[in-house]
Amino acid sequence: xxxxxxxxxxxxSLLARYGVKFGIYKDGVFREQLFPFDPIPRxxxxxxxxxxxxxxxxRVDALNCFLADIYGEKRIVKDxxxxxEFVFASSGYLRQCEGIVPPxxxxxxxxGIDLVQAKDGSWYVLEDNLRVPxxxxxxxxxxxxxxxxxxxxxxxxAVVDNRDYADxxxxxxDHVNTGGINVVLTxxxxxxxxxxxxxxxxxxxxxxxTGQDLTVEDDVVYYTDYQxxxxxxxxxxxxxxxxYLDPLEFEEESLIGxxxxxxxYRAGNVALINAPGNGIADDKGIYYFxxxxxxxxxxxxxxxxxxxxxxxxxxxxxxxxxxNFDRLVIKDVAEAGGYGVVFGSKLFPEDKASLIALIxxxxxxxxxxxxxxxxxMDILEDGERVPRKADLRAFVLTGGKTVVWKSGLTRxxxxxxxxxxxxxQGGGFKDTWVLSR
Numbered sequence: 001x002x003x004x005x006x007x008x009x010x011x012x013s014l015l016a017r018y019g020v021k022f023g024i025y026k027d028g029v030f031r032e033q034l035f036p037f038d039p040i041p042r043x044x045x046x047x048x049x050x051x052x053x054x055x056x057x058x059r060v061d062a063l064n065c066f067l068a069d070i071y072g073e074k075r076i077v078k079d080x081x082x083x084x085e086f087v088f089a090s091s092g093y094l095r096q097c098e099g100i101v102p103p104x105x106x107x108x109x110x111x112g113i114d115l116v117q118a119k120d121g122s123w124y125v126l127e128d129n130l131r132v133p134x135x136x137x138x139x140x141x142x143x144x145x146x147x148x149x150x151x152x153x154x155x156x157x158a159v160v161d162n163r164d165y166a167d168x169x170x171x172x173x174d175h176v177n178t179g180g181i182n183v184v185l186t187x188x189x190x191x192x193x194x195x196x197x198x199x200x201x202x203x204x205x206x207x208x209x210t211g212q213d214l215t216v217e218d219d220v221v222y223y224t225d226y227q228x229x230x231x232x233x234x235x236x237x238x239x240x241x242x243x244y245l246d247p248l249e250f251e252e253e254s255l256i257g258x259x260x261x262x263x264x265y266r267a268g269n270v271a272l273i274n275a276p277g278n279g280i281a282d283d284k285g286i287y288y289f290x291x292x293x294x295x296x297x298x299x300x301x302x303x304x305x306x307x308x309x310x311x312x313x314x315x316x317x318x319x320x321x322x323x324n325f326d327r328l329v330i331k332d333v334a335e336a337g338g339y340g341v342v343f344g345s346k347l348f349p350e351d352k353a354s355l356i357a358l359i360x361x362x363x364x365x366x367x368x369x370x371x372x373x374x375x376x377m378d379i380l381e382d383g384e385r386v387p388r389k390a391d392l393r394a395f396v397l398t399g400g401k402t403v404v405w406k407s408g409l410t411r412x413x414x415x416x417x418x419x420x421x422x423x424x425q426g427g428g429f430k431d432t433w434v435l436s437r
Contacts, residue, residue, distance in 0.1 A: 008039045008380060014145045020138065020195055036428035037142050038379040042392065042410040049434045052115075052123060052394065053404040055303030058294060060111045060396045063128060063281045065297035067107035070280060071097050081296050082289045085313070089364055090286065091334060092131075092279025094242060096249050100266055100275075103176040104399070107275040110169070111396040115304070116374035124307045124372055126391065128287060130278040132239055135409040136165055136395050137196040139431050140203075143407075146431065160434045162407035166203035168397045173204065173235045175399035176271035180234030182206040183223060185214070187240050187256040197239050206237065216260035219267040235271040236261070242276045284333035284367050285311065308370040312363035321368040322356060328368045330355065343371065379412055379428070388412045392432065408432040 016034055044052070069076055070087060077084050087093055112133025114126045143162055147154050173182045184206045186197035201208035207223060214233065215222050221233040238245060244254040246262040264270045280286060288309050291302040310317040310328075321328060325344040332340030342355065359366050376387035390412035395405040410430045 008037070010149050011039065011142065011145050012037055014149075015142070020141055035138060036414070037138075038412065038428055038430040039146070040378050040380060040385070041431040041433045042377060042390065042408075043433045043435065046435050046437060049406065051303065053406075055123075056113055056394050056396050056404045057402045058298065058300060058303055059113065059125065059128070059290060060108060060398060060402055062290065062293040062297050063111070063130060064107050064398060066293050067130075067275070067278060067281050068101075068105060069297075071100060071277060076293070076296055079296075081292050082286070083313075085364060086283070086285050086289070087280060090280050090283045092277070092281070092283045092286075094250075094277040094279070096262060097275070097277035100277075101268075102265075102275045103178055103268065103271040106172075106176055106398050108278055108281065109172050109176065109273045109275075109398055111398070113394045113396060114391055115394060116307075116372055116391045118372050119375050123304060124374075125290075125304050126307055127284070128282045128290065129393075130274060130282045132241060132274065133393070133395070134193040134196055134239075135393050135411075135429075136405070137199045138429050139407050139409050140165055141199065142429070142431050157433070158436045160406040160436045162405070162434075165395070165405050165407070166200065168403055168405060169200065169237075170204040170206075172397050172399035173206070173237060173271075173273060176273065177234035178269055178271055180221075180232035180270075181223060182235045182237065183209045183214070183233055185209055185211065185236050185238040185240055185258070187211075187244070191239065193239065200237070204237075211240075211256045211258045214258045214261070216258065216264050219260075219264045219269050221258070221261060221264045221270045233270060235273060237273045242279060245272075245276060284331055285313070285364065288367065307372055310368045312359050312366055312368065317368075318359070318363055321359065325352065325356065327371065329371050330359070331367050331369065333365060333367060377410070377412060377430075379414075379430070381414075386416070388414065388416065390430075406434040 015037055020035065066076065076082050077087060108130040110133055112129035112135065114129065115123050116126055117123050139162065182204065184197055184201040186194060186208060188194065188210055198208055209223060213223055215224065222230040223233050224230050240256055243251045245257045246259060247254040247257050248259050249262045265272050287306065288311050291306060294300055294302045310321050312318040312321050328344050330342045330344060347355065374389060377390040378385040379388050390410055393409040393411065395408060397403050397405065410432045411427050412430065413427050
């Protein structure tokens with residue numbers, strides 16, 4: 001392990017050389033920056049990961065059932081398990097997806113589930129990401145580079161090989177493919193995760209395309225190659241948000257989408273990975289109901305717990321939130337990437353009063369959670385080990401069956417006083433080792 005620590009600068013230099021970056025827009029300016037890698041891995045025992053694996057698969061199976069139901073019969077609403085206000089008022093619910101049954105019935109093919117581990121060892125799910133979850137490429141390439149830089153580290157530690165992610169992803173794409181090639185649809189190099197788009201296209205043997213490369217004729221999607229030849233497309237791993245996917249059905253000014261692709265999808269002639277409309281299932285308000293979904297659809301008790309969560313939408317919860325405001329974290333359900341997260345204890349009195357008034361005025365817009373004092377993880381800073389908060393994004397893939405990748409993206413805060421670990425907020429990442437024995 002010491003050898004790996006010595007190679008940290010080499011690994012980060014290689015990451016920069018290979019263009020392993022993420023981009024962010026701020027104040028109207030696009031900036032690319034490195035996602036700093038820390039060599040001290042998160043280590044998860046075989047036994048501990050076995051529990052996580054079962055709990056994550058259970059959760060994603062229930063969420064897929066919910067998506068099929070909510071765009072179909074809506075039994076969970078009719079039976080009063082989830083209030084209709086939480087479905088139809090959500091920005092993630094798309095009426096354009098009503099009645100569509102995706103190829104092989106899979107809505108969330110790639111789910112990024114964010115977890116934290118409390119200091120007592122308990123794991124809690126903080127967030128479900130079922131729209132366009134990103135991040136798998138970072139531990140993939142970091143593991144490759146650390147293996148090159150310090151081969152002895154992996155000879156002497158029983159770590160599960162994580163290089164099967166591309167095979168798992170390709171198996172999912174092939175399973176739902178309607179006949180044709182697989183493509184990865186990117187908005188272009190100025191997207192924050194463009195490196196990942198190109199990397200995963202190469203690793204899965206898919207064609208990396210932009211919206212301009214695809215056309216739809218008679219409800220069939222075609223890719224036009226550089227020679228002008230047209231090839232049928234059977235599966236599109238799209239890295240474009242719902243609203244920009246098809247300018248004829250969503251945001252009409254979108255220049256990065258594919259006109260009529262929703263018509264081809266509705267006709268069953270192409271698989272879209274992940275399915276449009278998944279945003280209803282990863283709405284932070286809907287998160288509250290996932291344990292109930294597991295009981296409702298699977299008739300099982302949840303293996304993994306949510307963080308203790310309150311919905312101001314309910315009068316009893318709203319009263320609790322207002323009475324305990326200073327010890328809760330408040331989240332705006334419309335925000336992502338670490339934005340819209342407010343710790344009640346850190347607000348100035350006037351800001352606290354403004355937020356409380358907003359919660360009372362728009363209770364559906366917010367959730368509140370107990371602050372989990374999650375486990376610190378050591379990182380190397382100026383050659384010294386220092387503790388920082390870290391979470392884990394687990395990747396769950398659903399095709400013929402639901403599989404949990406035996407790795408994951410561990411993100412950490414570089415700010416000693418912050419719980420926010422997102423890359424967009426200046427965080428770094430480290431490898432996740434799942435032990436094989």
